[in-house]
Each structure stands twice: as C-alpha cells, then as structure tokens.
Amino acid sequence: MHELAVAQALVEQVEAVIVQHAAMQASLIRVHIGPLAGVVPELLATAFPLAAAGSRAEHAELEFSHAPITVRCQTCGAETEAAMNRLLCGACGDWHTQIVSGDELLLESVELETVPT
Amino acid sequence: MCNTCGCNLTPGNQRLAFKPVAKGATAVSVLKGLLAKNDDQAAHNREHFDRRGILAINLMSSPGSGKTALLEATLTALKNEFTCAVIEGDLETENDAERIRALGVTAHQIVTGTACHLDAHLVHDALHHMNLDGVDILFIENVGNLVCPASFDLGQHLNVTLLSVTEGDDKPAKYPVMFRAADAMLLTKTDLLAVLDDFDPDQAEAHLRNLANPAPVLRLSARKNLGMDAWLAWLREQLAAQRARVAIGQSRRPAIQSDGQTFHSASA
Numbered sequence: 001m002h003e004l005a006v007a008q009a010l011v012e013q014v015e016a017v018i019v020q021h022a023a024m025q026a027s028l029i030r031v032h033i034g035p036l037a038g039v040v041p042e043l044l045a046t047a048f049p050l051a052a053a054g055s056r057a058e059h060a061e062l063e064f065s066h067a068p069i070t071v072r073c074q075t076c077g078a079e080t081e082a083a084m085n086r087l088l089c090g091a092c093g094d095w096h097t098q099i100v101s102g103d104e105l106l107l108e109s110v111e112l113e114t115v116p117t
Numbered sequence: 118m119c120n121t122c123g124c125n126l127t128p129g130n131q132r133l134a135f136k137p138v139a140k141g142a143t144a145v146s147v148l149k150g151l152l153a154k155n156d157d158q159a160a161h162n163r164e165h166f167d168r169r170g171i172l173a174i175n176l177m178s179s180p181g182s183g184k185t186a187l188l189e190a191t192l193t194a195l196k197n198e199f200t201c202a203v204i205e206g207d208l209e210t211e212n213d214a215e216r217i218r219a220l221g222v223t224a225h226q227i228v229t230g231t232a233c234h235l236d237a238h239l240v241h242d243a244l245h246h247m248n249l250d251g252v253d254i255l256f257i258e259n260v261g262n263l264v265c266p267a268s269f270d271l272g273q274h275l276n277v278t279l280l281s282v283t284e285g286d287d288k289p290a291k292y293p294v295m296f297r298a299a300d301a302m303l304l305t306k307t308d309l310l311a312v313l314d315d316f317d318p319d320q321a322e323a324h325l326r327n328l329a330n331p332a333p334v335l336r337l338s339a340r341k342n343l344g345m346d347a348w349l350a351w352l353r354e355q356l357a358a359q360r361a362r363v364a365i366g367q368s369r370r371p372a373i374q375s376d377g378q379t380f381h382s383a384s385a
C-alpha cells in the first residue's frame with residue numbers, strides 16, 4: 001500500500017533531476033531495491049503510472065535491480081548470503097551479523113532526453 | 118542530505134554507480150535514498166525532540182495488539198514521574214486520542230484517511246499542534262499495520278514493536294522488515310497465554326534473533342498489570358540515555374537504518 005507514497009517520492013526526485021539538468025523528460029529510471037527494503041518492486045511498478053501521470057516522468061521506463069542479502073558475521077568475520085528471515089552467518093550460524101547489502105532503497109540513475117524529439 | 122559526498126555508496130551498490138551512458142540521452146547517476154525527503158523531515162523532527170530533551174518512541178504492531186491499552190497502563194503508572202504526550206495515528210476516528218485524554222495526558226490524533234502508515238510530514242504537522250514544553254517522553258502510536266510503518270522514519274529515537282500472544286509466535290519470521298526495526302519487542306496480552314497452547318514466547322524470541330536483532334523481549338499484560346515493571350524500567354533507562362546524548366549534542370536513530378544513513382552517521 002505504501003508503494004504509492006514511494007512512487008510519488010520517486011517521481012518528485014526524478015522531476016528534480018530533470019530540472020537540475022535542464023532536460024525535457026526522463027526516458028529510463030533505474031531503481032535499486034533490496035529484498036529487505038520493505039518495498040515490493042511489482043507493487044511499485046503498478047503504482048508508478050498513477051504517480052507519474054502528467055509529470056515529465058510519465059513516459060519513462062522503470063527498471064529494477066537488487067543486490068542479494070549479504071551479512072557480515074561479528075563473531076567469525078565471514079561474509080555470506082542470507083534469507084530475509086534468517087539473517088544468520090552462513091559459516092558459523094551465529095545471529096550477531098550486520099547487513100552488508102540487501103536493504104537498499106535508492107534512485108540509482110535516470111536517463112534524460114535533453115533535446116526535443 | 119548527502120547527494121554529493123558519496124556517502125550513499127556502499128559495498129552493496131557501488132558497482133551501480135558506473136553504468137554506461139545510453140546513446141541519445143544523458144544518464145545521470147543519482148544514488149539517493151528514495152525516501153530522502155521523508156528522511157530529511159524526520160531529521161528535522163528529531164531536532165525538535167532533541168532540542169527539548171524529549172525521548173520519542175514509535176509504537177508499531179498489527180491492529181488490536183494492544184498499543185493503546187499499553188499506553189493507558191504506562192501513562193497511568195508514570196503519571197507522577199514524567200510528563201508524557203501522545204500522537205495517535207489511525208485511519209479513522211479520534212477514539213484512541215480520547216482514551217488518552219481521559220487520563221489527563223496531551224494527545225493529538227492524526228486521521229490518515231486511506232494512508233496505512235504515518236510519515237515524517239504528518240508527525241511534523243502534529244508537533245506544531247501540540248505544546249511540547251516540559252514533555253519528557255512522546256509516544257507515537259503508528260497505524261496498526263506490520264508492513265508499511267517500518268519504511269518511514271518519523272524522527273523517533275526508538276521503535277517498539279508489539280506482538281500479542283493471539284497472533285502467533287512466527288510473526289517476526291513473516292514480517293522481517295518490521296521486526297528487524299524493533300529496538301524492543303513486547304509480547305503483549307500474556308494473561309491469555311494460559312488459554313493459548315500454541316504461542317511459545319521463547320520461539321517468538323528465537324525468530325527475532327534470526328533477524329540478527331539483539332533487542333530486549335519483554336513479556337507483559339497491560340490489562341492484568343503483569344510484567345509492567347520491566348517495561349517501565351526500560352523506559353526510564355532509555356530516557357536517561359536520551360538525556361545523556363542530548364547533553365553531549367548527540368542523537369539516535371532506531372536500530373535499523375536504511376542504506377547510506379549508516380555510512381553517514383558513521384562519518385558524522
């Protein structure tokens with residue numbers, strides 16, 4: 001449900017980048033969402049056209065990327081992949097770990113049309 | 118906040134910063150948190166709290182886990198010790214704020230309409246409708262929902278997540294984003310444990326540890342006044358810690374921090 005709010009924030013940021021670069025409109029928007037970010041890419045993709053209607057991001061393609069969940073063990077130092085609800089060290093099994101990747105929620109890059117087409 | 122200094126670059130995303138430029142277009146690398154505007158507002162809210170030495174606590178849970186009942190019991194117990202204030206978030210009605218006001222405690226109701234979570238702007242609006250002078254602890258009761266509220270920083274110092282014993286002990290495994298964000302997990306309505314044979318508090322705690330979360334797990338019943346002392350002691354401890362931070366010009370975010378923020382606070 002909150003994906004609409006996230007989509008609105010996304011469109012606002014893209015609009016700011018368009019203004020900053022004196023561009024016409026955005027053609028491609030790349031968003032980086034880790035599995036632990038709490039945002040479902042499919043739902044964001046569904047909400048995006050609603051949020052983008054009438055904006056200069058309206059015709060942009062939305063592209064997602066994500067890094068796997070990786071944790072670093074504070075006990076043995078190993079860096080291993082983990083599942084969303086089992087953020088344990090893959091080497092020694094300890095739960096004292098820190099997220100290295102997988103919780104990102106970022107506007108990664110935007111491709112802009114700089115001249116009228 | 119930090120779109121230029123590169124602090125959003127982490128081991129998880131740095132490879133993304135160098136994508137080839139497509140023909141006929143300008144590719145702009147942004148690497149900015151999608152909720153940066155909310156996060157900036159949250160940081161501003163936190164300044165409001167820190168300037169006044171207030172400890173701000175965000176209460177999250179499913180609908181009906183006992184957030185308002187816990188507040189009623191807590192505010193009653195702390196009545197002669199601290200000045201508290203409450204922000205209530207609900208889809209509809211002023212009911213919860215009225216329950217709090219009946220105890221003589223300042224409460225502001227945010228009616229979110231269709232929004233299933235509070236955000237930093239809603240909380241900021243509420244702050245400017247409240248008299249925060251002399252307040253020691255501000256409780257923010259988020260909209261009952263185990264999904265969305267975890268994504269929006271409100272400016273609170275601590276997240277407290279409630280799990281009532283009628284909900285099943287595997288909720289932390291089913292909603293890892295929410296429970297990973299908890300600075301304390303409260304197992305509520307423990308008076309009902311006797312009639313529920315399938316809720317194992319130890320199992321609930323084990324699911325929380327599987328999320329690499331070291332947060333204390335407190336078992337209590339607000340209705341039957343069980344286990345409240347440990348919760349009140351935790352609150353006193355956290356208020357003392359907040360005052361110690363404020364005295365040296367520091368602040369604190371909830372245990373979980375979105376990517377980039379971690380790097381920022383490490384360098385700040």
Ligand SMILES: Nc1nc2c(ncn2[C@@H]2O[C@H](COP(=O)(O)OP(=O)(O)O)[C@@H](O)[C@H]2O)c(=O)[nH]1
Pocket residue numbers: 178179180181182183184185186187261305306307308309337338339340341
């Ligand atoms: N048995 C029992 N019921 C409780 C307890 N705390 C809350 N409740 C009941 O749970 C229901 C929902 O409580 P409420 O505080 O409104 O939940 P909220 O939606 O999380 O604010 C109400 O009927 C409460 O009386 C408790 O400690 N024990």
Ligand SMILES: [Mg+2]
Pocket residue numbers: 184185213258
């Ligand atoms: Mg309530």
Ligand SMILES: [Zn+2]
Pocket residue numbers: 001002232233234265266
């Ligand atoms: Zn929501």
Ligand SMILES: [Zn+2]
Pocket residue numbers: 073074075076077078089090091092093094
């Ligand atoms: Zn290990």
Ligand SMILES: [Zn+2]
Pocket residue numbers: 118119122123124381
């Ligand atoms: Zn920075």
Ligand SMILES: [Zn+2]
Pocket residue numbers: 161165241
């Ligand atoms: Zn303000």
